[in-house]
Amino acid sequence: MSATVIIIIDALGYDITDHHGFGPAGLEKKGRVKSVFGFSQAALTSIMTGEMPEKHGLWMMYSFDQKDSPFRWLRPMPRFVSTERRWVRRAIDAQIAKAIGVSAYYNIYSVPSRVLSFLDIPARKQLFSPGSVPGCETMIDRGLKAGIPVFIRYYDTEERKAFEELSESLSENEEGLFILYTAGLDSTLHRFGTASVETREHLGWYQETIERILSLRKDTRFFLLGDHGMCDVTGTIDIKSRVEGLGLKIPDDYIPFYDSTMARFRVNSDKGKILLEQDLGAAGGGRLLDEKELRRLGVWFDDGRFGDMIFIADPGTMIIPGFMGDSPIAGMHGYHPDAQCMDSALYANSDTGSDNISLTDIADMVIPKDAGKGSHDV
Numbered sequence: 402m403s404a405t406v407i408i409i410i411d412a413l414g415y416d417i418t419d420h421h422g423f424g425p426a427g428l429e430k431k432g433r434v435k436s437v438f439g440f441s442q443a444a445l446t447s448i449m450t451g452e453m454p455e456k457h458g459l460w461m462m463y464s465f466d467q468k469d470s471p472f473r474w475l476r477p478m479p480r481f482v483s484t485e486r487r488w489v490r491r492a493i494d495a496q497i498a499k500a501i502g503v504s505a506y507y508n509i510y511s512v513p514s515r516v517l518s519f520l521d522i523p524a525r526k527q528l529f530s531p532g533s534v535p536g537c538e539t540m541i542d543r544g545l546k547a548g549i550p551v552f553i554r555y556y557d558t559e560e561r562k563a564f565e566e567l568s569e570s571l572s573e574n575e576e577g578l579f580i581l582y583t584a585g586l587d588s589t590l591h592r593f594g595t596a597s598v599e600t601r602e603h604l605g606w607y608q609e610t611i612e613r614i615l616s617l618r619k620d621t622r623f624f625l626l627g628d629h630g631m632c633d634v635t636g637t638i639d640i641k642s643r644v645e646g647l648g649l650k651i652p653d654d655y656i657p658f659y660d661s662t663m664a665r666f667r668v669n670s671d672k673g674k675i676l677l678e679q680d681l682g683a684a685g686g687g688r689l690l691d692e693k694e695l696r697r698l699g700v701w702f703d704d705g706r707f708g709d710m711i712f713i714a715d716p717g718t719m720i721i722p723g724f725m726g727d728s729p730i731a732g733m734h735g736y737h738p739d740a741q742c743m744d745s746a747l748y749a750n751s752d753t754g755s756d757n758i759s760l761t762d763i764a765d766m767v768i769p770k771d772a773g774k775g776s777h778d779v
Contacts (some may be wrong), residue, residue, distance in 0.1 A: 404571060405622040406579040406614070407540070407767050409448060410607065411441060411587035412734060414630025415746040417595050423604045425611040428625060428748035435759040436629040436743050438698040440660075440735045442506075444628035444760055445528055445582070449539040451764035453699030457537045459524045462507055464706040465656055465667040466521035471501050475518040484514050497522065505533075506556075512658075512724045519656045519667070523706075529555040529582060540580065540768050547772035550577035560585040564610050571617050578768060587734075590631045594731035595742075615750075624767055627745030628760070631732045635717040638686035640664045642722075647676045658708070659723035662735040665708030677710055687714040698738065716740040 415433045417423075424430055437447045439460050446452075446459045454460035472493070475484075482489065490509060497503045505524035509517070526533040530553075531541055544551045552570045554563040560583045567581050586603055593599040615623060641659050644666075649655055654673035658665045664681075668674045681689050690711045695701040714720055716736045719729045736743055747758060753766055 403576055403620050403622065404574070404579060404618055405577075405624075405767060406567075406571070407581075407624040407626075407763075408567075408611065409445070409580075409582040410625070410627055411582070411584040412590050412629060412631045412732075413586060413625075413627025413746055414595070414742065415744040416630060416742055417590070417600065418604070418746045420596060421601045421604050423608060425608050425615065425625070425748065427612065427615040428623060428750055431747040431749055431753045432756045432758060433744040434626060434747045434763075436738050436745055437760055438700050438738050441584075441587070441628055442524060442528075443700075446524075446534060447760045448626075448628060448763050449528060449541070450534055450537040451761050452537055453761060455699050455701055457534050459528075459534065460700050460702075461660075461665070461707050462522065462524070463512075463520045463658060464523050465519060465658075465665075465708065466706070467519050467652060467656070467667070470519055470521055471497060472514075472517045472520060475514040478514045478518075480513070480515060482514065484509055484512060484517060489514070493517075501525065504530075510724050511726065515651060516656060516658065516724075519652055520658070527555075529553050529580065538770070540578065540764050543764075543768045543770060543772055544578040547768075549768070549772065550574060552577055552579040554580070555582040556584045564614070568614050568617060571614065571621070587631075590732040591730050592732075594633045595631055596633070597731070621750075623748075623750045624763070625748040626763065629734045629745055630741075630743045631734050632716045632736055632740065632742040634719050634729050634731060634733050636686070637719050637721040637729050638684065638714060639722065640681070640684060640687075640712060640720050643680055643684060644677065647680060649673050649676060659720055659725075660735065661719055661723060661725040661733055662714045664712040664720055664723075666710040666712075667705065668709040674710075681710070681712050684712070686718050687712055687720075713737055716742055 437443050442462055443454045443460050446457045450457045503522055503525050504527045507522050531545055541551055554566060563581055589599050589603045654670045656667040666677055690713055719733055721729055
């Protein structure tokens with residue numbers, strides 16, 4: 402195997418690249434890439450494994466678990482003690498790191514203790530490491546299994562440094578699988594929106610940097626893509642206040658999770674089911690997704706671990722207030738994947754086989770399941 406490079410730029414959306422004229426010389430824009438329903442954890446895991454969330458199991462950062470939640474020790478805590486207090490966060494971090502060995506990215510955000518105590522963290526191991534997805538092989542696993550040297554840089558390395566180290570490694574090694582993931586653009590888009598000067602400048606830096614890397618090795622197979630797109634935020638909807646006004650109790654009737662574009666509910670009583678369906682069905686600004694739709698999107702779980710009821714906001718609408726924050730931001734993702742603004746872009750210097758591409762096609766493009774075998778080095 403000669404050198405193969407895959408660079409994943411978080412939120413490198415198709416429409417964003419079109420608007421700003423982004424296109425590194427030496428790479429061909431292959432078309433829109435249909436993302437998966439969810440946020441970056443779901444999308445990145447689908448890129449790395451070639452599987453939909455219902456197969457790889459890492460759909461959302463938090464799942465519901467009333468019996469064995471690693472946070473259940475928080476249940477006796479008085480409601481006035483916020484999880485945003487420093488000592489509480491330190492205690493939670495220590496519990497998660499030492500007691501259950503989580504090395505994957507997670508964030509408590511503003512999830513209250515009475516809800517957090519009924520949640521679990523499905524992703525236990527850092528995605529960009531060997532054996533990170535139980536039951537599924539990632540590109541990294543395929544490479545190591547085939548004896549291919551693997552270079553990895555992800556968000557824990559500062560963006561400029563990560564690209565510099567990628568360049569150095571490509572210059573020093575004739576073959577291998579080189580994987581770089583960066584979340585820098587995602588942060589810029591959240592703050593400034595899709596059409597901002599800041600976004601244009603960030604994309605310009607990527608283009609110059611990638612063109613310089615491409616010039617190092619003419620024989621390198623090169624893939625550049627995003628995990629999802631980004632929508633400019635145009636409005637908000639207050640789902641939390643509507644639900645809290647129904648008179649339902651946590652956890653007797655329901656357990657909520659209010660994400661930035663999605664409200665998920667574990668439903669524990671007939672009363673909770675009836676009132677939530679009636680209220681959310683009339684909420685506007687979004688809609689409830691039924692089982693048929695969730696199956697089509699590859700995010701149906703028979704045990705309801707991610708929620709028995711899923712409300713998705715309309716593209717450009719944020720759920721405010723919520724557990725992610727109380728103020729809207731300039732750009733957001735996590736909308737229905739049929740929304741055009743959610744499409745990511747793919748660039749490559751080799752044939753990708755089709756113009757109809759989804760995130761689950763990428764792994765086989767980069768390193769097929771039947772890649773050769775031999776010794777390995779990381």
